[in-house]
Amino acid sequence: MxxxxxxxxxxxxxxxxxxxxxxxxxxxxxxxxxxxENVENVKQFWNHSSIPYVNKKLHKTPFIVRFL
Incomplete structure (x- = not known):
């Protein structure tokens, strides 16, 4: 998008x-x-989120968008 x-x-x-x-x-x-400090919990949260989005621009750290 x-x-x-x-x-x-x-x-x-x-x-x-x-x-x-x-x-x-x-x-x-x-x-x-x-x-x-909660690496694994946060990772699982992202992996199981219903509508997570990211923007990667020029291979730099992403601007992250997460809709609930």
């Missing part, structure tokens, strides 16, 4: 299990320690 954000095209796609390493890196970079 393509969206426009601040005048730039953003491509959002379904989460894939191998995205989790980038999600964990983002959690570490943002100092979201509660998510970092």
């Amino acid at each position: 393509e969206l426009t954000l601040n005048g730039q095209a953003v491509v959002v796609r379904d989460y894939q299990e191998d995205d989790y390493v980038d999600i964990l890196r983002l959690n570490i970079d943002e100092k979201w320690n509660n998510l970092v």
Whole structure:
């Protein structure tokens, strides 16, 4: 799915299990320690979420969108 954000095209796609390493890196970079400390629980949450999406731009840490 393509969206426009601040005048730039953003491509959002379904989460894939191998995205989790980038999600964990983002959690570490943002100092979201509660998510970092619960790696396996958070990973399972993403793997079993009904509608998770990610945006990977130029192989950098993803912008993550998760709808409940």
